[in-house]
Amino acid sequence: MEPVISLLPVFAIAVSGVAAFFIMFTKKNPNLREFWSFAAAFIKLGLVIAITPTILAGNTMEYTLFTVLPGIELKFRVDALGLIFATTASFLWIIATVYSIGYMRSLNEHAQTRYFACFAVALFSAIGVAFSANLFTLYLFYEILSIMTYPLVAHNEDKAAFDGARKYLVYLVATAKVFLLGAVVMTYMVSGTLDFVPGGILNAEMGSGLVILIYILFILGLAKNGIMPLHNWLPSAMVAPTPVSGLLHAVAVVKVGVFSVVRVMLDTVGIDTMAALGVGLPTVYFVSVTIIAASIIALTKDDLKARLAYSTVSQLSYIVLGMALLTPKGLTGAMMHIPNHAVSKITLFFCAGSIYVSAHLKKISLIGGISKKMPWTAAAFTIGSFSMIGVPAFAGFTSKWYMAVGAVEQGYDVALYVLLASTVLNAAYFLPVVFTMYFGTPPEGQNYDDVKERPMVVAPIVVTAILTVVIGIFPDYFIGLAERMVWR
Amino acid sequence: MGEIPNLLSIVIFLPLVGAILLLFIKNVRAIRWVALIFTVVDFFISLPLLINFDKTTAAFQFVEKYEWIGPLNINYYLGIDGISILFIFLTTFIGWMCVLVSWKAITFKVKEFMIALLVMQTAMLGVFCALDFVLFYLFWEAMLIPMYLIIGVWGGARRLYSAVKFFLYTLAGSVLLLVGMIALYYAAEGTFEIPLLMIHKYSFTFQIWCFIAFFIAFAIKVPMFPFHTWLPDAHVNAPTAGSVILAGILLKMGTYGLIRFSIPMFPDAAQYFAFPIIVLSLIAIVYGGLLALAQTDMKKLVAYSSVSHMGFVTIGLFLFNKNGIEGGILQMFNHGITTSALFVLIGLIYERTHTREIKNYGWVLKMMPWYAMFFFIFTLASLGFPSTNGFIGEILVLFGAYAVNQWFLLWLLVGIVIGAAYMLYMAERMLFGSNLSGTYEQFKGKITDINLREALVLVCLAIMVFLVGLQPMPFLDFMHESVQHLMNQVNGVDVVAATSLIAH
Numbered sequence: 001m002e003p004v005i006s007l008l009p010v011f012a013i014a015v016s017g018v019a020a021f022f023i024m025f026t027k028k029n030p031n032l033r034e035f036w037s038f039a040a041a042f043i044k045l046g047l048v049i050a051i052t053p054t055i056l057a058g059n060t061m062e063y064t065l066f067t068v069l070p071g072i073e074l075k076f077r078v079d080a081l082g083l084i085f086a087t088t089a090s091f092l093w094i095i096a097t098v099y100s101i102g103y104m105r106s107l108n109e110h111a112q113t114r115y116f117a118c119f120a121v122a123l124f125s126a127i128g129v130a131f132s133a134n135l136f137t138l139y140l141f142y143e144i145l146s147i148m149t150y151p152l153v154a155h156n157e158d159k160a161a162f163d164g165a166r167k168y169l170v171y172l173v174a175t176a177k178v179f180l181l182g183a184v185v186m187t188y189m190v191s192g193t194l195d196f197v198p199g200g201i202l203n204a205e206m207g208s209g210l211v212i213l214i215y216i217l218f219i220l221g222l223a224k225n226g227i228m229p230l231h232n233w234l235p236s237a238m239v240a241p242t243p244v245s246g247l248l249h250a251v252a253v254v255k256v257g258v259f260s261v262v263r264v265m266l267d268t269v270g271i272d273t274m275a276a277l278g279v280g281l282p283t284v285y286f287v288s289v290t291i292i293a294a295s296i297i298a299l300t301k302d303d304l305k306a307r308l309a310y311s312t313v314s315q316l317s318y319i320v321l322g323m324a325l326l327t328p329k330g331l332t333g334a335m336m337h338i339p340n341h342a343v344s345k346i347t348l349f350f351c352a353g354s355i356y357v358s359a360h361l362k363k364i365s366l367i368g369g370i371s372k373k374m375p376w377t378a379a380a381f382t383i384g385s386f387s388m389i390g391v392p393a394f395a396g397f398t399s400k401w402y403m404a405v406g407a408v409e410q411g412y413d414v415a416l417y418v419l420l421a422s423t424v425l426n427a428a429y430f431l432p433v434v435f436t437m438y439f440g441t442p443p444e445g446q447n448y449d450d451v452k453e454r455p456m457v458v459a460p461i462v463v464t465a466i467l468t469v470v471i472g473i474f475p476d477y478f479i480g481l482a483e484r485m486v487w488r
Numbered sequence: 489m490g491e492i493p494n495l496l497s498i499v500i501f502l503p504l505v506g507a508i509l510l511l512f513i514k515n516v517r518a519i520r521w522v523a524l525i526f527t528v529v530d531f532f533i534s535l536p537l538l539i540n541f542d543k544t545t546a547a548f549q550f551v552e553k554y555e556w557i558g559p560l561n562i563n564y565y566l567g568i569d570g571i572s573i574l575f576i577f578l579t580t581f582i583g584w585m586c587v588l589v590s591w592k593a594i595t596f597k598v599k600e601f602m603i604a605l606l607v608m609q610t611a612m613l614g615v616f617c618a619l620d621f622v623l624f625y626l627f628w629e630a631m632l633i634p635m636y637l638i639i640g641v642w643g644g645a646r647r648l649y650s651a652v653k654f655f656l657y658t659l660a661g662s663v664l665l666l667v668g669m670i671a672l673y674y675a676a677e678g679t680f681e682i683p684l685l686m687i688h689k690y691s692f693t694f695q696i697w698c699f700i701a702f703f704i705a706f707a708i709k710v711p712m713f714p715f716h717t718w719l720p721d722a723h724v725n726a727p728t729a730g731s732v733i734l735a736g737i738l739l740k741m742g743t744y745g746l747i748r749f750s751i752p753m754f755p756d757a758a759q760y761f762a763f764p765i766i767v768l769s770l771i772a773i774v775y776g777g778l779l780a781l782a783q784t785d786m787k788k789l790v791a792y793s794s795v796s797h798m799g800f801v802t803i804g805l806f807l808f809n810k811n812g813i814e815g816g817i818l819q820m821f822n823h824g825i826t827t828s829a830l831f832v833l834i835g836l837i838y839e840r841t842h843t844r845e846i847k848n849y850g851w852v853l854k855m856m857p858w859y860a861m862f863f864f865i866f867t868l869a870s871l872g873f874p875s876t877n878g879f880i881g882e883i884l885v886l887f888g889a890y891a892v893n894q895w896f897l898l899w900l901l902v903g904i905v906i907g908a909a910y911m912l913y914m915a916e917r918m919l920f921g922s923n924l925s926g927t928y929e930q931f932k933g934k935i936t937d938i939n940l941r942e943a944l945v946l947v948c949l950a951i952m953v954f955l956v957g958l959q960p961m962p963f964l965d966f967m968h969e970s971v972q973h974l975m976n977q978v979n980g981v982d983v984v985a986a987t988s989l990i991a992h
Contacts, residue, residue, distance in 0.1 A: 068880070068958060069883075069960060069961065074958070136874070139874055140874040140875055143873060143874055154920060162920070169912060169916075173905075173908050173912065174905050174908070177901060178901045178902065178905050181886070181901060182898070182901050185886045185890055185897060186890065186897075188887065189887060189890050
């Protein structure tokens with residue numbers, strides 16, 4: 001089928017970029033400023049929804065803005081994978097905007113204009129990555145995202161914030177410049193194109209050593225995927241305000257990393273090429289280290305956000321693991337895990353933020369029994385935790401199930417053991433938090449008399465928590481999209 | 489060819505006419521305006537060159553040839569090809585900006601300064617157009633004196649030291665150039681015509697010696713490692729316009745010389761020396777980058793970054809493939825735009841605060857948001873952010889390098905990361921500032937954001953950044969044929985007959 005030529009994807013990307021300007025020029029009027037964020041978020045979601053029927057009909061939508069160099073174009077294409085990510089990100093942007101307003105205003109934060117403007121640009125580049133039709137476009141938006149989220153991480157402007165933000169930038173920019181740019185250049189030189197083509201543009205005949213090298217460079221270069229040993233930026237980025245950690249470091253930024261890995265595996269290297277080169281199992285081993293090690297580190301963290309950060313590192317590698325299984329079920333599970341993990345993890349981060357806004361507490365050991373004062377938050381946290389663990393009927397279950405089946409299909413027993421072991425570890429570091437919130441007691445000399453949940457902060461949490469359950473029980477939509485990518 | 493006869497001469501000498509006119513003007517305001525008008529007009533009349541340029545030939549165009557010193561066979565001989573045209577444009581484009589950025593910065597001897605600028609302009613344009621070696625040498629030497637004055641009279645604290653250092657280094661190169669030129673004259677049986685010198689076949693030994701002489705002369709100008717030590721001194725002490733000319737145009741003279749003389753005239757020697765030169769370039773890229781990383785003075789930082797960026801140009805040229813050479817030439821152009829812009833920015837803030845120490849800043853985003861935005865744009869352009877001009881130049885060089893040797897790619901990528909590191913590190917400390925220094929209180933309320941005059945310069949430069957970054961093909965189209973011709977010369981493909989080099 002001929003792809004549909006349409007400007008819709010361009011508009012869907014651009015709307016938040018344009019909104020950033022409006023936000024900057026209305027700094028004097030906070031309500032009007034926040035209106036722009038909302039307007040852009042709703043328009044963006046609307047445009048993504050408008051694209052959806054075409055994709056569900058089995059077609060793709062594309063638009064070439066212009067050619068930069070021969071074979072290098074600024075070009076967008078929406079397919080099922082891009083739609084999965086774009087739907088997730090644009091929907092959660094609305095939620096995160098409500099949450100951000102509640103969070104920022106409750107804490108009376110400084111530099112809110114810069115905050116909302118950068119937030120909009122982050123979404124601009126996330127959707128840009130989702131809709132990229134070639135490596136150049138992807139690289140462009142990937143880099144914009146790295147640079148423009150720096151002010152968000154450094155938001156507090158104290159030493160810790162600057163150190164964390166610097167580390168963030170060093171990791172992301174250096175890996176993108178050395179490994180990713182190197183991989184892009186080599187891909188172009190061996191294949192003469194940077195386009196994403198179903199089935200990939202590299203094949204083993206181009207020299208298996210070379211293609212394996214390019215593959216490794218991609219995995220390392222897309223360091224937003226949080227695979228060890230290049231994961232350290234993620235915990236450091238936790239100095240950012242919680243809505244940033246929630247949307248960016250659970251959804252937009254890290255998902256751009258894994259999304260790009262998925263995209264490269266499907267459309268640049270190609271699943272068949274990966275199988276021919278035998279890189280599947282080594283990749284499984286490589287990311288298994290991350291899955292297990294990050295979970296163990298998470299166990300040791302008393303800071304709630306730090307624990308969530310390491311949980312994210314671990315969960316992101318699930319997606320790469322699922323891809324590396326190289327079976328239809330594995331791939332489907334991996335792609336489904338993008339939205340599933342997103343809604344669950346954003347819930348958890350928002351809960352951490354809610355506790356901070358209401359009680360100014362960050363440590364798990366200090367929030368014993370807080371559920372009495374913050375029932376909604378505690379309930380949502382429980383749902384998010386169940387989803388992370390992979391309890392049936394919660395979002396995380398379906399993707400994990402698919403990946404486990406994929407592991408059996410492919411005969412990669414190690415992947416199955418890793419999934420099981422990490423489930424136990426997930427339970428080990430999430431359930432104590434839930435237990436503490438409900439049944440713990442506050443440390444001596446501390447009480448929650450003044451603690452009160454903020455409606456603007458809690459409402460978004462409730463929505464994402466409900467969503468976690470809904471897509472856990474009705475996973476068909478995302479399964480359908482993911483399978484569309486598998487059976488092209 | 490073209491509607492206006494002698495267009496090149498007009499473009500070249502119009503600034504000189506302006507300089508002569510300035511001699512008779514006393515009013516300082518009028519002097520500034522006259523200088524501005526002449527440079528702006530010069531820019532506009534250079535545009536027909538771009539429009540009427542025939543992109544389908546490597547031959548020299550807009551040729552003018554008049555007998556000058558008959559007995560020695562020296563002619564007044566001008567012409568441009570796909571390589572020089574971009575630099576004519578760059579020179580006239582930067583020219584009026586130099587006047588604008590000096591508007592308030594130069595407070596004494598304004599007339600002399602503007603005259604020096606205009607004379608400089610004529611000499612630089614002459615270098616890019618000259619097709620007779622003696623004429624080339626004349627313009628080449630003519631650049632030296634106004635530049636010496638610009639640094640030595642209107643410069644910073646150590647202006648005389650830097651000016652003399654600049655003068656001596658460049659003069660040393662010029663002497664070698666002169667020797668080489670005379671040797672060529674005899675070897676090519678009595679001609680100074682560059683197109684003829686290009687097609688003449690020289691013996692290998694002769695090529696080696698002449699190449700070395702020319703190479704040192706041009707390498708000093710570039711400046712290539714290890715001839716780069718004059719550059720930071722010159723930059724730090726030069727006034728803003730001086731730095732802009734230096735970075736924007738003068739450094740390009742060296743690499744232009746390599747393309748115009750060293751490579752086509754001595755192709756065998758160029759091949760012979762290609763590897764050592766590539767190694768020197770790679771050293772320059774990384775070493776210059778590391779030096780830049782260590783600087784606390786922002787002007788020095790950008791000066792050392794030039795050493796690193798020019799390394800990309802020289803490596804590109806000596807890769808001898810299409811991507812490499814075109815990337816190198818485009819990178820020359822890009823560096824002219826981006827680094828000029830950075831020096832303009834540094835000059836602007838220095839005018840306001842009289843300090844160039846990075847640690848004294850950190851409040852720029854708060855007090856000068858528009859300035860910060862431009863600073864950020866040009867930082868990104870400098871570090872080769874995709875969608876900016878730097879990215880296109882770098883990626884072409886990367887393509888070229890990979891085709892020759894995979895290890896070059898690795899080394900270049902390391903250089904690019906260092907480039908990102910020092911630029912972002914500077915931007916971070918300048919704009920955000922991890923340690924809000926006491927200067928925040930000192931300058932609070934006293935610093936104004938950029939004014940319209942300054943914004944005009946920055947906007948024009950920013951447009952070029954994104955124009956090249958997003959639509960590089962029109963720029964590359966100019967050079968395709970000339971680069972192909974250059975590659976044929978190097979790779980020993982039969983060179984077209986002498987006459988076909990000159991369009992009729």
